[in-house]
Amino acid sequence: MKKNVALVTGANRGIGLEVVRQLAVNGHQVILTCRNFDKGQEALKEIGLANVHFHVLDITDARSVKEIGNHVEKQFGGLDMLINNAGINYDTWQQASNADLENVKETFEANLFGAWRLILTFIPLMKRNKYGRIVNVSSGAGALEGMKGGTPGYGVSKAALNALTIKLASELMEFDILVNSVCPGWVRTEMGGSNAPRSTAQGAEGIVWAAELPSGGPTGKFFRDGKEIHF
Numbered sequence: 001m002k003k004n005v006a007l008v009t010g011a012n013r014g015i016g017l018e019v020v021r022q023l024a025v026n027g028h029q030v031i032l033t034c035r036n037f038d039k040g041q042e043a044l045k046e047i048g049l050a051n052v053h054f055h056v057l058d059i060t061d062a063r064s065v066k067e068i069g070n071h072v073e074k075q076f077g078g079l080d081m082l083i084n085n086a087g088i089n090y091d092t093w094q095q096a097s098n099a100d101l102e103n104v105k106e107t108f109e110a111n112l113f114g115a116w117r118l119i120l121t122f123i124p125l126m127k128r129n130k131y132g133r134i135v136n137v138s139s140g141a142g143a144l145e146g147m148k149g150g151t152p153g154y155g156v157s158k159a160a161l162n163a164l165t166i167k168l169a170s171e172l173m174e175f176d177i178l179v180n181s182v183c184p185g186w187v188r189t190e191m192g193g194s195n196a197p198r199s200t201a202q203g204a205e206g207i208v209w210a211a212e213l214p215s216g217g218p219t220g221k222f223f224r225d226g227k228e229i230h231f
């Protein structure tokens with residue numbers, strides 16, 4: 001398998017941290033990013049692998065995103081895999097019919113625009129290298145098929161992220177840039193809670209699978225555990 005440079009957002013804990021670990025074990029150079037310097041240093045220590053590098057990144061901060069774009073270009077000469085993992089606000093306490101729109105906007109700022117901002121930053125590098133794998137970590141809660149009420153900020157922002165996946169995939173296919181959405185399933189993390197049936201290792205596997213897709217692999221699709229699911 002081709003060894004690549006990968007960047008994972010929101011990787012100080014939960015699924016992101018495990019994605020970093022699995023990609024690093026597979027031999028890639030992995031940039032573990034998170035918004036807090038101390039938490040990032042701790043995560044780096046916990047992983048303890050020489051091919052993992054840490055950089056601060058707040059995906060809602062345009063300056064922080066621009067800075068990491070410059071850093072990655074200078075240090076690594078390009079980026080092959082972008083894992084948009086950071087996500088917030090599983091808003092079970094509100095409904096679409098009574099939602100706090102400020103709270104919904106905040107959710108969109110991270111779950112949709114944060115991912116989009118990073119993609120825009122790294123597309124030129126990926127196009128230049130005629131290679132790229134973009135994984136948008138989404139959720140079954142964002143699938144239009146069978147969608148019900150509740151978790152409005154989270155569900156609608158993930159549905160929008162899925163739409164972004166489709167549009168980008170269509171626009172970038174000719175550059176061997178594959179863009180897919182992946183649902184990790186219900187995973188035991190701060191977001192998923194302790195009752196979730198899946199481990200972070202199980203949740204991360206499908207994300208790593210999509211990041212390592214070979215050329216000619218699927219693009220513009222939605223997967224769980226490497227199997228296509230409905231948007």
Ligand SMILES: NC(=O)c1ccc[n+]([C@@H]2O[C@H](COP(=O)([O-])OP(=O)(O)OC[C@H]3O[C@@H](n4cnc5c(N)ncnc54)[C@H](OP(=O)(O)O)[C@@H]3O)[C@@H](O)[C@H]2O)c1
Nearest residue numbers: 010014015058059060085086087139186187189190191192
């Ligand atoms: N767990 C599940 O059952 C489940 C199910 C479906 C989908 N997902 C998706 O899987 C992804 C990872 O979820 P998780 O369960 O691992 O969640 P988590 O444990 O809550 O971790 C979320 C991560 O995102 C980071 N983050 C939040 N806002 C950020 C920002 N502005 N800039 C950079 N990082 C930011 C957090 O950093 P801080 O530590 O600084 O807050 C944290 O590292 C999310 O996109 C989530 O929607 C999870």
